[in-house]
Amino acid sequence: MTAERKGPVIFSPIGANDGLKRALELKRPDVLEMVRDSNLKGRGGAGFPTGVKWNLAATSVSDKKFVVCNADEGEPGTFKDRIILKEYPRLMFEGMIIGAYAIGAEKGFLYLRGEYKSFEPELNNILNKMRNEGTLGKNVCGKKGFNFDIELRHGVGAYICGEETALIESMEGNRGESRNRPPFPVNTGYEGHPTIVNNVETFAAITHIIAKGTNWFKAFGTENSAGSKLLSISGDCENPGVYEVEFGITIKEILDMVNAQQAIAVQVGGASGSCVAKKDFDRRICYEDLSTGGSFIVFGPGRNMLDVAQNFLEFFEDESCGQCTPCREGIPVLLECLEEIKNGTCSESYFYDIRSLCETMRIASKCGLGQSVPNAFLSILDNFKSDYALVPDAAAEELYR
Numbered sequence: 273m274t275a276e277r278k279g280p281v282i283f284s285p286i287g288a289n290d291g292l293k294r295a296l297e298l299k300r301p302d303v304l305e306m307v308r309d310s311n312l313k314g315r316g317g318a319g320f321p322t323g324v325k326w327n328l329a330a331t332s333v334s335d336k337k338f339v340v341c342n343a344d345e346g347e348p349g350t351f352k353d354r355i356i357l358k359e360y361p362r363l364m365f366e367g368m369i370i371g372a373y374a375i376g377a378e379k380g381f382l383y384l385r386g387e388y389k390s391f392e393p394e395l396n397n398i399l400n401k402m403r404n405e406g407t408l409g410k411n412v413c414g415k416k417g418f419n420f421d422i423e424l425r426h427g428v429g430a431y432i433c434g435e436e437t438a439l440i441e442s443m444e445g446n447r448g449e450s451r452n453r454p455p456f457p458v459n460t461g462y463e464g465h466p467t468i469v470n471n472v473e474t475f476a477a478i479t480h481i482i483a484k485g486t487n488w489f490k491a492f493g494t495e496n497s498a499g500s501k502l503l504s505i506s507g508d509c510e511n512p513g514v515y516e517v518e519f520g521i522t523i524k525e526i527l528d529m530v531n532a533q534q535a536i537a538v539q540v541g542g543a544s545g546s547c548v549a550k551k552d553f554d555r556r557i558c559y560e561d562l563s564t565g566g567s568f569i570v571f572g573p574g575r576n577m578l579d580v581a582q583n584f585l586e587f588f589e590d591e592s593c594g595q596c597t598p599c600r601e602g603i604p605v606l607l608e609c610l611e612e613i614k615n616g617t618c619s620e621s622y623f624y625d626i627r628s629l630c631e632t633m634r635i636a637s638k639c640g641l642g643q644s645v646p647n648a649f650l651s652i653l654d655n656f657k658s659d660y661a662l663v664p665d666a667a668a669e670e671l672y673r
């Protein structure tokens with residue numbers, strides 16, 4: 273697979289080590305300041321400011337610090353990091369080295385999703401080449417006293433390990449389960465030491481930002497969403513694939529780009545994201561409107577959206593780690609409710625209670641998995657009310673009065 277559309281940031285031309293060499297010419301605080309000034313936000317979906325994360329790790333006191341690249345690309349409908357891993361891995365590795373220099377780490381890990389294990393030999397070849405040329409190891413690129421190396425680790429297919437604390441648990445050889453936060457990984461991460469965990473695309477963007485400057489980067493996108501986003505576009509469209517788009521692009525513009533003008537809905541952000549119906553196709557991909565880790569699934573005419581909601585819920589039921597009650601017990605209840613809706617037996621008052629359960633799951637689930645389960649479920653039911661009917665009852669009249 274190759275990128276279908278090469279955009280202005282990640283796929284723009286850059287020479288080997290351009291970003292890294294520029295970083296090593298700067299003092300560490302200046303690199304941190306560049307990352308902060310760029311307004312880069314994490315490309316994995318959560319959108320946390322990268323500069324804030326790195327600064328917290330840099331100021332955390334410890335004899336060891338770690339850099340982790342999260343390549344556990346497991347969100348349904350997401351396959352954009354694999355393009356970087358397969359075609360532009362040095363961009364990502366250089367970004368990791370820049371991160372290590374900025375926070376003062378000597379060790380990094382690339383955590384690959386289990387399904388990408390076949391990439392390991394080639395990635396190890398590249399790491400060996402970088403060691404041989406002095407880009408990894410002692411005195412990186414001749415920078416006296418800066419030592420750093422990268423090791424590969426891989427998951428075994430658990431969706432939850434895309435969450436950074438579950439990923440760290442998995443790296444430590446434990447069952448992949450989310451940790452309570454605080455403490456956050458920037459203070460207490462891998463083996464209890466300050467750790468930055470960033471997505472593949474985030475590290476690749478860093479390399480360009482340091483090489484080309486923050487003003488160059490901020491010229492793309494919107495005021496609060498600087499730069500570009502890689503989208504994995506799939507589903508009912510003529511030209512699926514990986515596209516780099518500037519933040520601010522509308523759903524309609526994307527659908528035109530991939531020849532999917534007949535779409536009735538788009539799921540933005542994968543199973544944990546939201547369903548957007550045709551009436552809202554002027555909404556924009558950016559942190560201030562529709563945030564996404566990269567998944568963009570198109571649904572054409574004839575798709576049964578209630579089946580789509582069921583599919584996502586069944587996915588979450590399989591992937592929930594079962595640690596906390598709202599997620600473990602809530603998902604089966606949502607599935608039962610959906611079954612009743614499909615059968616035409618769900619009452620209005622019961623659905624009212626289910627909305628309340630969704631709110632509880634959002635607030636009380638321990639990690640992002642449980643917190644995001646209601647997103648697709650409610651957005652599909654709210655957008656496609658004409659596809660089902662609730663049974664009116666007296667209790668509902670009381671509730672809605």
Ligand code: SF4
Nearest residue numbers: 594595596599639642
């Ligand atoms: S929200 Fe779900 S996946 Fe996350 S800790 Fe709770 S049970 Fe596990």
